[in-house]
Amino acid sequence: MNAFRHAMARILGQPLLGLAVVVALWFWAGMIDRATVQLLSFLMLNILLAQSINLLTGIAGQISLGHAGFFAIGAYAAGVLTKSHGISVPLALILAVALTAAVGWLLAIPAGRVKEFYLAMMTAGFGLLCFEIAKEWSSVTGGVVGLSGIASPTLRNLKVLGWTFDAVDLFRAMLVATAIVLLLMRNLVQSYHGRAFFAVQASEIAAGSMGIARGQVKRRAYAISGAMAGLAGALYAHLVGYLGPDSFGIMRSVEVLVMAIVGGMGTIVGPILGAALFTWLPERLQVFAEYQFMVYGLILMVIFLVLRRGIAGALTEPTRFIAVRAMAAARAADTKPAAPAPATNPGPADRPALLEVRDLARNFAGLVALDGVSLSLRPGRITALIGPNGSGKSTLVNVVSGIYQPSRGHVVLDGEEIGGKPDHMIAQRGLIRTFQDPRLVPSFTVRENILLGGQRHFRSPMLAAALRWPSTLREEADMVRRAEQVMALAGLDGVADQIIDSLPYGYRRLVEVGRAIMAEPTVVLLDEPAAGLSEAELGRLATMIRHLRDTGKAVLLIEHHMDFVNDIVDDVVVLDSGREIYRGDMRGMREDPAVIAAYLGVGQNDHA
Template sequence: MTASVREETGATVEQPSLGPAALRRGLSRLVAHPLFQLALLALLLLGAGQLSSGTVQIASFVLIAAIFAQSINLLTGLAGQISLGHAGFFGIGAYCSGILVKSWGFDVAAAVPVAVLLAAATGWLLSFPANRVRDVYLAMMTLGFGMVFFEIVREWNDVTGGTMGLPGVPAAALRTLTILGFRMDGLDYFRLVLLVTALVLLLMRNLTQSRIGRAFFAIHVSEVAAGSIGIPSGSTKQLAYAVSGALAGLAGALYAHLVGYLGPESFALPRSIEVLVIAIVGGLGSIAGQVLSATLFTFLPERLQVFAEWQFIAYGLILTFSLLVLPKGIGGLLFEPPRFIKPRVLRRAAGLTADPAALRPQGEAAESLVVEGVTMRFGGLVAVDGVSLRLEPGRITALVGPNGSGKSTLVNVVSGIYRPTAGKVRFGERDITGLSDHQVAAARVVRTFQDPRLVPHFTVRENLLLGAHRLLRHSGAAATLGLPGAIAEEAEHLAMAEAVLALAGLTEVADRPIDTLPYGTRRMAEVGRALLARPRVILLDEPAAGLSEKEMERLAQLIRDMKAMGLAILLIDHHMDFLAELVDEVVVLDSGRMIYHGDIAGMRRDPQVIAAYLGDEATHA
């Protein structure tokens, strides 16, 4: 939309109007600006002294709810793991800190970290059974965890006080709170919690824009695709549960020293439902949206106490309205979608130049991938029957055959998705048979899929950078803290991603979300992501399917470039003309068995191949 503005000359100049997109962009930039954040923090620290004690206490509840909501945002919004028992982690933090301070004489400054570590350890332990279930079963398992915790605190009278609760916890509301020798009232405690919340939000932003946050999103979208580029789904989910539990435990510990009384009813199922509603309405993935939602759901019930009995009916109506009208929540309405590479990394990478030739294996012996007599059975069905082949560096091998002949199953065996019933897969001198998919990727055997499995809301550049995940050596703590070493290393790999973007012809669309781009572009982006994982063997599963003639020409050139780099390439495709210009040899499967191995000209004359696969096409050829 544009608006006409008449200047003194009488000419009409078209200027962009202030539309919703421009407002979101401006608001996003304002909220993300460090000066605005510092000014807002200073205003809250200084302005709190002008508020009533009741308002300050409610504001403290808002901050605690914001931290609690971030724990759900991380686990569900980023990592895609549903939780209906988060009140358990909240309660672990609250009871642990409260008991240590009241009964054991700990200082709050020591008790809160212990509570956070205990909640994190509980989350890590819970991740093991959580890794074995999906969807509704995962929700039920986490709900069971919350119910078990509730029963423990209700029945463990000697420690938690049972149904009578745990009164007398040193708290700001009771004016009995002392931290490191300083007695704190409600205002002092609000300022402390505000600083803690600001630190949590800063670390959450850094985490989201780091290799850890991007890995969370990758397993959220597809654990199999994440594993294919070296992201281990199991340990990544364990980390997500541990960090989420730590955040919930921190919120619970702060809550305990705000109210001074802990009862089982504060950590029952309604608490888990409440924080989940806050997170969804705020917009999963949006940090600022979570803060606004926490403010809404904390102040509103306090101001409308007359409707307290109808509170959860109101929550249900608000949640339904949000899912129907604002599926991306408050954050999606007010702010632009978040990005997942730190601006400092982008600025530093802009000053670096990378040569795609660096993707060539350097100083390494040329090793072949060897498949020896691999058989894969599913019950009584033999999908692959005694297949043997060899992929050599600098050569392209085509794997063809009719649908259902076992091509993708063989690739799944080689890439670690399936463990073969019989046979071996060796890369050089190493036996990689039965290794998990991320371990195979770490051995530098990387694959793509029949359908591009990319993170939809990531840009092309962000998707490509996922390929470098296993190559980034800095720790999760360095990534979350944004340490210089982590910034420098990520910038180096981002510069290489820029080189791959140019190689794949994707530079012009590098900053566009992948779900807004055509199918052919997504195909090229997935191949580029696999290339950025620095493979020595690359398995391309029907990469030309659905591409236009021009797109196939661009893909063919990229495959030739990879061959020139010395990579061993396995190429599955049904387009014979596309293969004829590329491949050095052809392997043909039929009903899981190899029926031909040789050049493409010989394949077109082979009677078995003609009967099983080529048919009239061979006659016309």
């Protein structure tokens, strides 16, 4: 089965396969009967719709139960603009797509604030709102009677730039449009923009810690997804020539969802297969058409138990998220791993601090987690932050990295106040952190996960990535090369192409630290990176942390593993109950009465 999936992936990966299919369909459409052309036209619509929801739900992780809403807006916009306002078909199409993109962008503002079932309900509400407007705004949409007489091949009045389109012409136009959309979407998904979508899906907090502005990512996902469904709607208006509200009810949203889920969310090929299956089935299988919604219901009920990754997951290997050409370019260039930086002594203790924390405090509803802590992290030095459980170590990291707001105090990064700024802006400025429980994208390979660390260095605009501009590929290839160096340093090069979910726990920790190195930060906060690692893995982790120090980063290391800490740190800060109780070197700490009391719970008086 795996050999089969691998073979399928190789066939589907052929660069000219898509072009061959498009050419074949182009000519075939001229030879077949009308009904089949109509069926193929609907296939194109369904592919666009399934990919639209795939981008939003499967890739960016934002569930949508109201996709028919976008479809309706695109359809009515195209219909009303051409029929009632006499705007030319291509211009109306562009306006309809722009309008749905704008609606998607606006919807992202409230929708971006909620998750899970709140989001599901909100999107369902959005779909029903669009349906109600289509039904009740009779003066524009024709209400329940509908809007008829839209330019279409059947009425022989579909004129595009002076040509009158028949059904075959329209199909060919839809074919080309769909092919272009799929190509742009593939390019986008296999770029840092697409990987940011996945990062937001896997963990919004982790995405923020890599400098990904999650609000912006969501607005883009909604706008692009809306535009795709809007395009499908506009084409639908001209394909059938009549619009009634019943085509845009909740069942349409369900149908789109079914196609994408059954095909396989989060892949490119999956929704195409799902769209093909559910375009063909009701047409050719009388029983299916009769029991359609019962079948859809049953499919939604059992799909996760039967075919978790959809048809695509069963038949082929998952899509990868780095452009093949960027990989090839990276390999072609000099791939000698960079020599490890020469071991140097720790940076002098008197260089100006990269991170200055002053009198930082944080309360949680009356509970004081952090009570006026100050510390300085200097370039090329490793500072350990230790203390018993609940002493405020992780809270400190969370406040400094922008996940919690400080209740009081200052955080200054490289001369700039960052206290209270959003986490992604802090990460963009060069402060990178890891988590106690590694937060990676589970469906990504080790290489793709490491590459996520580089997010803050990518510059290519989204359009350039979708068009796969040469500069975009060069940037991607450079980043892939740097990721190779990081993996060589971390000893992860042997598992570079393994999916992270299939690897043991220790690897995830190393990958997360590797991702932080990839970010080339100025300050790194490592939250218990050694927990659960084997001896061999501890060795690799130490190499990675020393590499950070030797390249002039300021490192803060939270750790309970004292032998590990002893070997690599330069300074130690000990917290207890949200306050600093010791600052100095390791040896002094071991003899410090306050530290001993904090760890062993001995009363202060015994030492006085």
